[in-house]
Amino acid sequence: MEKKGILVVVSGFSGSGxxxxxxxxxxxxxxxxxxxxxxxRSPREGEEHGREYFFKTREEFEKMIAEDxxxxxxxxxxxxxxxxxxxVEEQLGLGRDVILEIEIQGALQIKKRYPDTLLLFIxxxxxxxxxxxxxxxxxxxxxxxxxxxxxxxxxxxxIENYDYFIINDDLNACVEEVNELIRGxxxxxxxxxxxxxxxxxxxxxxx
Amino acid sequence: MEKKGILVVVSGFSGSGxxxxxxxxxxxxxxxxxxxxxxxRSPREGEEHGREYFFKTREEFEKMIAEDxxxxxxxxxxxxxxxxxxxVEEQLGLGRDVILEIEIQGALQIKKRYPDTLLLFIxxxxxxxxxxxxxxxxxxxxxxxxxxxxxxxxxxxxIENYDYFIINDDLNACVEEVNELIRGxxxxxxxxxxxxxxxxxxxxxxx
Numbered sequence: 001m002e003k004k005g006i007l008v009v010v011s012g013f014s015g016s017g018x019x020x021x022x023x024x025x026x027x028x029x030x031x032x033x034x035x036x037x038x039x040x041r042s043p044r045e046g047e048e049h050g051r052e053y054f055f056k057t058r059e060e061f062e063k064m065i066a067e068d069x070x071x072x073x074x075x076x077x078x079x080x081x082x083x084x085x086x087x088v089e090e091q092l093g094l095g096r097d098v099i100l101e102i103e104i105q106g107a108l109q110i111k112k113r114y115p116d117t118l119l120l121f122i123x124x125x126x127x128x129x130x131x132x133x134x135x136x137x138x139x140x141x142x143x144x145x146x147x148x149x150x151x152x153x154x155x156x157x158x159i160e161n162y163d164y165f166i167i168n169d170d171l172n173a174c175v176e177e178v179n180e181l182i183r184g185x186x187x188x189x190x191x192x193x194x195x196x197x198x199x200x201x202x203x204x205x206x207x
Numbered sequence: 208m209e210k211k212g213i214l215v216v217v218s219g220f221s222g223s224g225x226x227x228x229x230x231x232x233x234x235x236x237x238x239x240x241x242x243x244x245x246x247x248r249s250p251r252e253g254e255e256h257g258r259e260y261f262f263k264t265r266e267e268f269e270k271m272i273a274e275d276x277x278x279x280x281x282x283x284x285x286x287x288x289x290x291x292x293x294x295v296e297e298q299l300g301l302g303r304d305v306i307l308e309i310e311i312q313g314a315l316q317i318k319k320r321y322p323d324t325l326l327l328f329i330x331x332x333x334x335x336x337x338x339x340x341x342x343x344x345x346x347x348x349x350x351x352x353x354x355x356x357x358x359x360x361x362x363x364x365x366i367e368n369y370d371y372f373i374i375n376d377d378l379n380a381c382v383e384e385v386n387e388l389i390r391g392x393x394x395x396x397x398x399x400x401x402x403x404x405x406x407x408x409x410x411x412x413x414x
Contacts (some may be wrong), residue, residue, distance in 0.1 A: 110322070127409030149413050156407045164391070165399040177394070179388040184371070187388065189328070192372040200363045202334030206356050 001070035005092040009107045012122030013152045015133035024175045033091040035100045071108040104158040121162040125169045212299040215316045218331030220359045241299040242307045248286035272292035279316040311365040328369040332376045
């Protein structure tokens with residue numbers, strides 16, 4: 001019997017490096033599936049339908065909302081972003097742990113609907129490093145940096161809703177730590193009741 | 208600043224091999240401290256005061272109870288067993304994770320008093336293996352084996368009170384898994400609030 005996979009939501013400050021951590025995690029271990037979001041925004045240079053995003057028209061997206069085909073969605077800067085249900089449920093059923101990289105609002109929608117979702121928050125080791133990483137990209141105006149910083153302040157307010165707070169100081173260590181946390185989660189009593197009940201039933205037979 | 212250690216209670220079926228797992232864990236990693244119980248029972252051949260147990264008279268033990276010097280205690284077969292508070296709190300304060308190997312009744316006393324205690328339950332992979340391990344020692348009468356089995360049935364009823372259910376199929380894998388679970392527990396949001404609040408305060412300064 002295949003054990004059901006765990007739904008894992010990963011959030012983190014812009015500049016936390018969470019995207020790189022997740023890509024590396026997926027490439028090292030084959031028990032993970034990375035969910036791909038649907039969006040109504042236009043593809044950017046180099047983005048591919050079905051790889052970065054599923055690109056949808058507004059009509060298509062609203063039809064998905066109406067049919068409850070998304071497990072969470074949100075609107076940013078006049079574009080929809082959401083997580084298609086089919087892929088997530090199919091992969092969980094196959095026993096794979098499904099990873100969603102989403103913002104806190106979506107994370108809370110999912111936790112409400114799937115209470116056994118594991119919520120991870122990834123952070124740089126301190127605020128100065130966070131600021132340096134945001135500035136260090138060298139591609140954004142100070143305005144954009146300031147707006148990211150103020151979003152970081154808001155995001156930081158929601159961390160208590162998460163299960164684990166993980167520092168991304170060293171990429172390799174962080175990837176291993178995330179993998180260990182998810183693997184450990186499979187040992188949680190509430191996720192092992194089937195096995196526990198089998199052992200209980202067997203023990204009674206021996207008496 | 209030294210991070211506070213985690214209090215870890217390990218229980219498991221007789222024959223689960225939990226004692227061996229803990230000894231191996233302590234010998235591999237130096238961030239753990241194994242708590243030593245106090246008892247009023249007589250030392251057995253080869254047992255040493257301060258190594259296997261702190262051997263106490265009934266009067267001494269009852270004085271410890273009266274002075275609240277034990278974080279849990281119980282009476283089995285007319286002898287007291289308990290966990291001295293001093294050592295546990297001293298080691299936690301030094302940032303070491305303190306491991307107590309105790310029965311479920313004691314585990315629940317401790318969880319009530321220290322709600323952030325991590326409770327681990329160790330089990331053989333299935334009931335047949337458990338029975339084989341109990342019988343396999345070859346040193347006990349069938350009566351003793353039967354009584355252990357029926358205690359196992361009782362213990363199994365309490366597993367929902369624990370956080371993690373860990374299978375001891377392979378000693379090495381089990382030791383590493385326990386280590387990862389405890390290490391992961393340090394990343395729990397509720398145990399990282401000091402760091403989270405520092406980052407929050409720093410972020411606000413940058414705005």
